Amino acid sequence: MKKNLTFHMAxxxxxxxVTLSNGVPIESVSKMLGHQSIKITQHYAKVLDKKLSEDMEILRKRIELNGDR
Known part of the structure; x- marks a missing residue:
């Protein structure tokens, strides 16, 4: 690796x-990072395409289950 690892990158x-892609809510991540506002955390944590796809699949399954009632 030829790039220096910075505190910000870490x-x-x-x-x-480590957190968002493993399902940790952004509110929890915000607290872990010591942010006073979730808006600050959103600068660090862009929604990953994989995570978005997984969340949509969970939503689709929930809708299907509720439709069978």
Whole structure:
């Protein structure tokens, strides 16, 4: 790796790869990072395409289950 790892890069990686992509709510990530506002966390944590796809699949399954009632 030819790039220097910075504190900012480490926080961003933690926020996206370690927490959000493993289903940790952004509110919890915000607290872990010590942010006073979730808006600050949103700068670090962009929604990952994989996570978005997984969330939509969960929603689709919930809608299907509720439709069978």
């Amino acid at each position: 926080r961003h990686t933690f926020a996206t790869t």
